[in-house]
Amino acid sequence: MEPVSENPFVPPGAPRPAPTPDSGSHEPGRPPLGPPPVGYVSPTGYAPSAPPPSAQPATAGPHVQGPFGTAPAHPQHQGSERPGQAPLDGWGRPVPDQRQAPARGLGAGWMVLVLVVALIGGALGGWGAQTIATGTQPEAASTPLPTGTEAARDLGDLDGTxxxxxxxxxxxxxxxxxxxxxxxxxxxxxxxxxxxxxxxxxxxxxxxxxxxxxxxxxxxxxxxxxxxxxxxxxxxxxxxxxDRDGLTPLPLADSDQVVVGDPVVAIGAPLGLQGTVTTGIVSALNRPVSAGSMDETAFINAIQTDAAINPGNSGGPLVDARGEVVGINSAIAQPPGVPGAAPGSIGLGFAIPSNQARRTAEQLIETGSATYPVIGVLLDSRHTGEGVRVATEGQPGQDPLTPGGPADLAGIEPGDIILAIDGRPVTQADELIVAIRAKAPGDSAVLTVRSGQEEREVRVVLDEVEAG
CATH class of the missing domain: 2.40.10.10 (Trypsin-like serine proteases)
Structure with missing residues (x-):
């Protein structure tokens, strides 16, 4: 918070300095005239200060200062009073003979008093006008405002999110x-x-x-x-x-039934804020997402959503309109060109489909480990042309094609280009890997393969490899 300058006016209730001594005589019992008392603040919060007498607006003709402003002087104030009658002041009251005292106007202290009276009078006048117009009594000002229903809400009363x-x-x-x-x-x-x-x-x-x-x-x-x-x-x-029993599990929906535009709700603990709920829609399906470190890279055939997902949401559910889990929130996109920047939601979040989560979770509970499907090839990451190319050279301990593996049995050769899987074009190695891992071991896939100038479709049965 930026520092706030000190108020030059003393707050109400604070000790006030004594007013400046009056330079002339005044009526007995009337406070000395002088500058306005310090500490006055108007109802609007603005703290005015009375101008010196010389700053009063000049008007033509003789005027006197009254309780509500300046008014033309009565003739009797100009020496026309009847014989034997004492002169009257601006308030219409007799004043002592001041021929020996210097002439002066109404003190600044009275200017403040006039202002206070005018403001209060204006407020009372407005209140009075409102009372007459509405026909209500002053007690109506304390009538309570209307409130909503006091009935408690239960789950049946709620709707939507x-x-x-x-x-x-x-x-x-x-x-x-x-x-x-x-x-x-x-x-x-x-x-x-x-x-x-x-x-x-x-x-x-x-x-x-x-x-x-x-x-x-x-x-x-x-x-x-x-x-x-x-x-x-x-x-x-x-x-x-x-070590608990009687917990309430969330049902896993069939993520193959999800369509773009479906409403979804993400729930989790972003930045440690437990129980945070955000909403959005399914923005896209089958997004190839690779996340994690070089040692532990995950390949996800992800559901994309614009529901706000931030660090800490990882592992939480993405649920549909029935409250069933369609995905596990796992990753968010980071704007390009800002490596190392703290990522946050930019409306591009990704979730592992529930069908994949179900299959893997069952394996983890049963055996403590999981498997994933493969076609048994090495892919050339340096290829930049159409499709994905099978490597022409192997790596230590691994051939370009696994002998007896699905690709080898289907007649695929080193250097062949895989253009599509199940009719879905692939242009990067990650896309092919993600599409394969979205299946289960033992499933079949149809690959569109180019060998030289010839294109053909081959069916492969996916093999199984235990995850490390």
Missing amino acids: AQIAAQVLPSVVAIEVRGDQGAGTGSGFVLRADGYILTNNHVVSAGAGAGTRIEVIFSDGSQSTAEIVGRTAEYDLAVLRV
């Missing part, structure tokens, strides 16, 4: 991780009533080492220590478990 939030919030948790390798926070939600919780791998990866403590904070403020059941960097998912 409020009802979804009330339904989902009890099942959403905040997660705090502290370990030797670092600390982090994120979100998650109840997957099963017996204590299983789903979140992102990158939320708990800081706590993968010994001595790590993971705390789960529920919507009612209670906390429980959690253990990692299983996690996979390839899909950026992790399952935790707390």
